Amino acid sequence: MTRQTIAVVGAGLAGLRAAERLLDAGAQVTLLEKSRGPGGRCATRRSPVGPFDHGAGAFRARTPAFQAAVAAAATQGLLHAAPAGQRLLDLDPGPSDAPAWRGAPFMNAWPQALRERLVGRGLRLLTEATVRGLRRESTGWLLELAEEPARAALGDTRFDAVLLAVPAEQAVPLLQPHDPAQAALLAACRSEACITLMAAWSDPQPGGPHLLRPAEGPLALAFRQDAFDTGAADLAPTRWTAHARADWSLAAIDTPPEALLAPMLHALRDALGEAAPGGAPTHAAVHRWRYAQLLQAAAAPCGWSAALGLGSCGDGWLGSSEAAMPLDGLERAWLSAGALVDRVLGG
Ligand SMILES: Cc1cc2nc3c(=O)[nH]c(=O)nc-3n(C[C@H](O)[C@H](O)[C@H](O)COP(=O)(O)OP(=O)(O)OC[C@H]3O[C@@H](n4cnc5c(N)ncnc54)[C@H](O)[C@@H]3O)c2cc1C
Structure with a gap:
């Protein structure tokens, strides 16, 4: 595989797992998270x-x-x-x-430890970096960020692929302009x-x-x-x-x-x-x-368009009602991220 430059949006368990698998495969990975730390809904609030x-x-x-x-x-x-x-x-x-x-x-002990390990392996993690839009140019994907410091840190990096690991409802508006079919699968989630x-x-x-x-x-x-x-x-x-x-x-x-x-x-x-x-x-x-x-959740394991280099994963996927035993959200998030990276690496 040529060294791909990939953006993963959302540092919950799905985004961290996707980043880990991509680093294993030798990709250059940037993980963008809108809040101050990783973990998403696998969350611990510190207090006095x-x-x-x-x-x-x-x-x-x-x-x-x-x-x-x-x-x-x-x-x-x-x-x-x-x-x-x-x-x-x-x-x-x-x-x-x-x-x-x-x-x-x-x-959040597990996501925190994953974050540390991945940053140690070369992951570029940008926190307080809210992706509010995606732009596709002939040279690759550009991300539109809400916060100025994160915008400055990202510069004009172009990505070969963008993987969305955010809740289904928040993925839909990012997918919709580029891949309405993928957006429609998640739009059916509640x-x-x-x-x-x-x-x-x-x-x-x-x-x-x-x-x-x-x-x-x-x-x-x-x-x-x-x-x-x-x-x-x-x-x-x-x-x-x-x-x-x-x-x-x-x-x-x-x-x-x-x-x-x-x-x-x-x-x-x-x-x-x-x-x-x-x-x-x-x-x-x-x-x-x-x-x-x-x-x-959508029945498929993940969403992926190889033509666009645009995919989505997280607990919005793997909701097949035919499963003998429905999977919990954290397991769906983890497995869905792995399934998406398999698709990305498979081309
Ligand atoms: C109260 C509660 C109880 C739960 N109980 C259970 C349970 O008992 N068992 C279980 O398995 N699951 C439970 N869950 C669900 C479980 O937490 C989720 O299924 C799982 O954490 C989803 O992981 P994820 O990585 O797919 O998404 P998330 O953890 O939501 O991660 C997505 C990340 O993306 C970030 N993000 C969103 N939009 C953007 C953007 N535009 N730009 C940048 N970053 C963005 C978010 O800040 C977040 O960090 C519960 C959830 C809650 C809230």
């Missing part, structure tokens, strides 16, 4: 009272390829499985008995919104549940974040992460986060009943995920 896993909380590995990747990351201490026979965040192991996995100690509360109390809260799945009210799931602490000092001893139901979240998605604090705290207290921590929280924040988890 300790970290909160405010995106994916756990995942399963059902295919041999992803199981191998997860086992390798576990060997490096970046992931850990639920102890045998136990459930982690109430993920049902299902008939395949796939255990639930978590980042160790927190969810993601659920999710409003997430991160709240901490300075008093220890002994006993009580560590996990809630309330049958009614705004919350779908809440868990004691401090259950995953590894003894670091200065962490608030009682920390809850709570995710609202999809319908409640969608109705609230354009409400300012400050205005969502009171109803989310109220919902958590209601769900906990007598086990609710007393007094005001020492820390509380809300994150609004407009696109959290896919309701329906």
Whole structure:
């Protein structure tokens, strides 16, 4: 293969995996990420009272390829499985008995370690670099970036190929002007919104549940974040992460986060009943995920136009309803990125 120059847009698990496979193949890779760090929805929010896993909380590995990747990351201490026979965040192991996995100690440990390893191998990573448009010229692809510092860093680099590893809804407008057929596949995808509360109390809260799945009210799931602490000092001893139901979240998605604090705290207290921590929280924040988890992903493993050098991957793909067991979002993201790079290298 001639040394290809490739842009990967989005540094979630899919973008990091695509970048890794491309570096393995000898490509020159630039990874562009709109936020300050990698991980995407495999996310951990740092706070003065300790970290909160405010995106994916756990995942399963059902295919041999992803199981191998997860086992390798576990060997490096970046992931850990639920102890045998136990459930982690109430993920049902299902008939395949796939255990639930978590980042160790927190969810973004794996993407952070991948980032460091890839940068060490020559990856050019640009953060706070939002790709808002793609331009195709005879000499290659040019990326239009929103932020001036990233624009200056990128210069007029031209790329042989652009791989989009962003949520389906955000890939569509970038694909549409160039490859309407690929855009149409992702336009059929639908993601659920999710409003997430991160709240901490300075008093220890002994006993009580560590996990809630309330049958009614705004919350779908809440868990004691401090259950995953590894003894670091200065962490608030009682920390809850709570995710609202999809319908409640969608109705609230354009409400300012400050205005969502009171109803989310109220919902958590209601769900906990007598086990609710007393007094005001020492820390509380809300994150609004407009696109959290896919309701329906495209059936194909990825999108790729060899003629254009334009592709897409991520959890918007590999949603085949014929699969015996639907794959979790993180596994779809990982596998889809591998499938796309196979297509890119295959020409
Ligand atoms: C609250 C919540 C709970 C979840 N629970 C689970 C779970 O239990 N199990 C599970 O497996 N999955 C779960 N998921 C889903 C899982 O997190 C995703 O499926 C997975 O992280 C998707 O990875 P990705 O790389 O495809 O996309 P992402 O992680 O979204 O990465 C895309 C990246 O692209 C960046 N980006 C977007 N647009 C641009 C642009 N224009 N320019 C530059 N960068 C851009 C984003 O900032 C992001 O970093 C959950 C998600 C949320 C939010």
